[in-house]
Amino acid sequence: MSLVNDGWIKTTCAYCGVGCGVEARPKLSGELEIRGDKSHPSNYGKLCTKGIALGDTVIHDGRLLTPIEKSQSGDKILDWDSATQLVADKFSHAIERYGSDSVAFYVSGQLLTEDYYVANKLMKGFIGASNIDSNSRLCMASSVVGHKRAFGSDTVPICYEDLEHADMVILVGSNLAWCHPVLFQRLRTAKQINPDVKIVVIDPRETENNTIADYHLALNSGSDVALFNGLLHFLNKHDHLDHDFIQSSTNQINQALAAAESDDDRLESTTGLTRKQLNRFYQDFAHSDKVITVYSQGVNQSSIGSDKVNSILNCHLATGKIGQVGSGPFSVTGQPNAMGGREVGALANTLASHMEFDNSEHQALIREFWQTDRLATKPGLKAVDLFDAMADGKIKAVWIMATNPLVSLPDSAKVKAALEACPFVVVSDCIADTETSRMADLLLPAQGWSEKSGTVTNSERRISRQRRIMPSPGMAKPDWWIISQVARKMGYHDAFRYRHEGQIFAEYAQLSTLGNNNGERDFTLSGLTQLDEQGYNQLTPQQWPVTQLQTETTNQRLFSNGEFYTANRKANFVAVHHREPQTACNDNFPLLLNSGRTRDQWHTMSRTGLSARLAEHKPEPYVQIHPTTAKEHSVKAHQLVKLHNAQGECLARAEISEQIQPNQLFLPIHWNNATAKNSKPCNLIAPQTDSHSGQPEFKHTPVALTVCQHQSRATFASRTALNFNSLDYWARQKIAEGYLYHIESTLSADKLANYLKSRLKHNIERLVSHQSSEGSARFRFIALTADRVEQAVHVQPIQDEQRISELTDILSTRFNQESESEILLSL
Ligand SMILES: Nc1nc2c(c(=O)[nH]1)N[C@H]1C(S)=C(S)[C@@H](COP(=O)(O)OP(=O)(O)OC[C@H]3O[C@@H](n4cnc5c(=O)[nH]c(N)nc54)[C@H](O)[C@@H]3O)O[C@H]1N2
Numbered sequence: 001m002s003l004v005n006d007g008w009i010k011t012t013c014a015y016c017g018v019g020c021g022v023e024a025r026p027k028l029s030g031e032l033e034i035r036g037d038k039s040h041p042s043n044y045g046k047l048c049t050k051g052i053a054l055g056d057t058v059i060h061d062g063r064l065l066t067p068i069e070k071s072q073s074g075d076k077i078l079d080w081d082s083a084t085q086l087v088a089d090k091f092s093h094a095i096e097r098y099g100s101d102s103v104a105f106y107v108s109g110q111l112l113t114e115d116y117y118v119a120n121k122l123m124k125g126f127i128g129a130s131n132i133d134s135n136s137r138l139c140m141a142s143s144v145v146g147h148k149r150a151f152g153s154d155t156v157p158i159c160y161e162d163l164e165h166a167d168m169v170i171l172v173g174s175n176l177a178w179c180h181p182v183l184f185q186r187l188r189t190a191k192q193i194n195p196d197v198k199i200v201v202i203d204p205r206e207t208e209n210n211t212i213a214d215y216h217l218a219l220n221s222g223s224d225v226a227l228f229n230g231l232l233h234f235l236n237k238h239d240h241l242d243h244d245f246i247q248s249s250t251n252q253i254n255q256a257l258a259a260a261e262s263d264d265d266r267l268e269s270t271t272g273l274t275r276k277q278l279n280r281f282y283q284d285f286a287h288s289d290k291v292i293t294v295y296s297q298g299v300n301q302s303s304i305g306s307d308k309v310n311s312i313l314n315c316h317l318a319t320g321k322i323g324q325v326g327s328g329p330f331s332v333t334g335q336p337n338a339m340g341g342r343e344v345g346a347l348a349n350t351l352a353s354h355m356e357f358d359n360s361e362h363q364a365l366i367r368e369f370w371q372t373d374r375l376a377t378k379p380g381l382k383a384v385d386l387f388d389a390m391a392d393g394k395i396k397a398v399w400i401m402a403t404n405p406l407v408s409l410p411d412s413a414k415v416k417a418a419l420e421a422c423p424f425v426v427v428s429d430c431i432a433d434t435e436t437s438r439m440a441d442l443l444l445p446a447q448g449w450s451e452k453s454g455t456v457t458n459s460e461r462r463i464s465r466q467r468r469i470m471p472s473p474g475m476a477k478p479d480w481w482i483i484s485q486v487a488r489k490m491g492y493h494d495a496f497r498y499r500h501e502g503q504i505f506a507e508y509a510q511l512s513t514l515g516n517n518n519g520e521r522d523f524t525l526s527g528l529t530q531l532d533e534q535g536y537n538q539l540t541p542q543q544w545p546v547t548q549l550q551t552e553t554t555n556q557r558l559f560s561n562g563e564f565y566t567a568n569r570k571a572n573f574v575a576v577h578h579r580e581p582q583t584a585c586n587d588n589f590p591l592l593l594n595s596g597r598t599r600d601q602w603h604t605m606s607r608t609g610l611s612a613r614l615a616e617h618k619p620e621p622y623v624q625i626h627p628t629t630a631k632e633h634s635v636k637a638h639q640l641v642k643l644h645n646a647q648g649e650c651l652a653r654a655e656i657s658e659q660i661q662p663n664q665l666f667l668p669i670h671w672n673n674a675t676a677k678n679s680k681p682c683n684l685i686a687p688q689t690d691s692h693s694g695q696p697e698f699k700h701t702p703v704a705l706t707v708c709q710h711q712s713r714a715t716f717a718s719r720t721a722l723n724f725n726s727l728d729y730w731a732r733q734k735i736a737e738g739y740l741y742h743i744e745s746t747l748s749a750d751k752l753a754n755y756l757k758s759r760l761k762h763n764i765e766r767l768v769s770h771q772s773s774e775g776s777a778r779f780r781f782i783a784l785t786a787d788r789v790e791q792a793v794h795v796q797p798i799q800d801e802q803r804i805s806e807l808t809d810i811l812s813t814r815f816n817q818e819s820e821s822e823i824l825l826s827l
Pocket residue numbers: 016017139172173174175176178179180202203204205207220221222223224296297298299333334335594595596597598599600601602603699
């Protein structure tokens with residue numbers, strides 16, 4: 001298959017774990033054309049809004065272009081040699097003085113497998129410690145624990161095609177419609193073709209999933225274990241267990257059944273669902289031959305996330321609905337390479353490539369393979385514990401790559417204190433200004449999507465190439481290169497002599513085969529060990545296990561033979577009990593805050609935030625509030641509200657909606673101090689975690705709510721980014737040719753107008769201003785050059801019911817002198 005056709009280059013989407021195949025073609029103008037790759041078996045040419053807008057985000061706005069050493073005396077640009085030498089020296093010095101546990105890497109599911117492999121090799125293989133953890137800890141850790149406990153391996157057994165063969169698909173704690181949109185499209189099409197397929201949504205909130213669902217179970221937040229224990233008990237009581245499968249392929253069902261039964265008498269009060277609702281769901285599960293349960297952060301991000309996962313796996317094991325066409329549990333991965341990171345082993349508690357610390361044979365194999373006598377022998381600190389240790393002064397140097405912990409870890413204040421306490425903080429990112437990069441001592445510019453090259457693994461274990469399509473700006477380099485340079489400067493020359501990412505991949509493929517000739521471990525790339533540079537460059541999607549180079553599309557599933565990866569090759573039932581989330585609402589903090597994603601933004605907006613198209617869907621941070629709750633708290637639609645608790649506070653615009661239950665709130669995770677004032681949920685979220693997985697409880701935080709007492713509001717369009725931090729509230733929206741600031745203030749409208757007028761650029765040709773003639777103090781200013789608007793401002797009192805104009809197109813409007821006053825009046 002030709003990978004380059006009419007200039008189109010095959011690559012993989014930068015965003016979610018669906019891992020859609022993309023074709024990209026650079027235009028002479030520097031823009032990038034994007035279309036879906038029809039030959040890619042995960043998406044067959046389909047893309048979602050974020051994928052389609054990839055071309056908008058390859059602009060160089062805000063990129064980090066050089067290594068920068070930051071100090072009180074100012075910023076210093078470094079060359080790569082000095083920058084990597086500085087990292088090597090600081091890390092080596094800390095290790096010499098305080099031991100290898102005094103340094104850490106905090107990495108990300110947005111690294112490529114090759115980057116991940118090299119980072120893990122350096123930390124565990126040569127620094128000899130295991131303080132390398134990934135933001136996947138915040139994302140997939142509970143699923144990893146659940147899988148390992150049940151299957152003896154971290155395995156997602158299904159392939160996407162199963163969604164099209166299932167009789168019943170359960171979406172639990174997954175907003176598939178917004179977070180894995182192309183999978184959702186595949187499911188919607190399957191339902192259109194066969195309306196008898198049952199789709200059930202299990203989420204405290206209503207989401208877009210409901211548009212294709214047969215029914216929605218709006219369970220109480222955190223009650224999934226009770227719900228699935230109820231299902232297991234029902235299956236047992238009504239004789240729906242698959243006794244043959246249980247006998248031949250599983251261990252310890254009796255303990256799990258007993259635990260499920262003991263939860264059953266409080267089932268309705270715990271879940272908030274009626275017997276009728278429960279029975280309908282339980283009957284449907286029992287009577288559907290082929291069932292897929294899709295689960296995501298509503299399951300994982302909980303203080304009992306691992307138990308939630310096992311409560312689901314128990315039901316699939318008890319009925320043998322696993323490893324068969326159209327059947328199985330399906331943990332969807334979030335980030336483009338969250339799965340690759342798990343395969344590499346870049347979590348603090350695994351060794352490498354599905355090999356484990358507690359297995360001395362694995363240790364010996366890896367030691368020999370990496371030619372090292374320094375291999376780490378015990379697990380390191382998980383993300384939240386790592387930042388706690390940092391706050392306690394125990395971590396002397398940390399290297400953060402491709403993640404923004406000051407926004408995404410719980411308890412932002414503590415994370416900030418931790419970074420302040422750490423003597424040497426290195427941040428590798430593509431973007432210059434992130435909340436975390438503001439805390440760095442050294443910034444390293446990384447290549448981003450469309451510039452970097454390597455592999456990612458998606459939710460159905462399919463490995464695809466991301467390819468280099470555009471040159472990278474400034475001095476940006478691949479992460480694997482940066483890490484290797486540092487490793488060599490730390491003295492590990494021979495082990496890190498990579499010239500090309502393909503060499504790293506071949507080494508990694510080799511590692512996956514160690515001691516694995518008879519399929520002892522599920523993960524193997526034995527069919528890819530012989531890839532040469534050309535083979536790697538041309539690599540088509542491969543679904544693991546890969547025992548032979550796959551030249552045709554495969555749709556494999558694991559566990560089809562009823563064998564698992566435990567010592568006796570049988571799957572384990574895990575006895576789990578419902579437990580309430582760690583914090584409950586009380587009189588002071590009566591509302592329950594849930595947090596998650598919106599359709600068109602990705603995490604901290606460092607990339608999707610560059611697209612004006614994507615910004616239109618949700619221009620400002622918002623909080624979903626039920627109409628009854630809004631009434632009780634005197635909140636009107638679109639008012640700005642403050643959420644607060646002992647942990648901190650956060651501002652967002654009220655979106656009154658029946659999609660959310662009374663007394664619950666939903667806040668998106670995307671806005672942060674780089675894009676808004678005080679609008680990130682992690683200000684409010686306590687660092688409570690699941691004791692098995694270390695995954696934080698992001699979806700269950702008691703808060704109080706008050707309406708902001710602001711006097712005025714404004715919109716401010718500008719070609720350049722501005723700083724409005726002295727005002728009470730601002731949020732930045734990308735628009736064509738610039739930014740639009742949404743502002744609110746405790747100042748009166750005229751005072752705010754004066755202040756904003758003072759912020760207009762002075763080097764403009766004309767400044768036209770206009771005060772409303774209607775008596776109410778409405779102000780409009782516009783700063784013009786010959787034929788275009790440089791800046792435009794509109795201010796009005798808060799009680800003014802007439803919504804201020806949006807100004808979203810103003811910067812891209814061309815005009816002449818005659819149309820000038822017309823434009824001003826139309827503002
Ligand atoms: N547009 C977009 N897509 C993304 C991302 C993005 O940033 N933007 N990020 C990617 C990443 S990294 C991830 S991890 C995935 C996340 O994908 P999802 O997990 O689907 O997304 P979330 O919005 O975090 O949460 C899912 C749902 O869990 C529900 N929930 C909350 N508490 C409970 C509970 O106790 N039980 C149940 N059953 N449900 C509950 C929430 O109401 C929410 O609707 O999305 C990926 N895709």
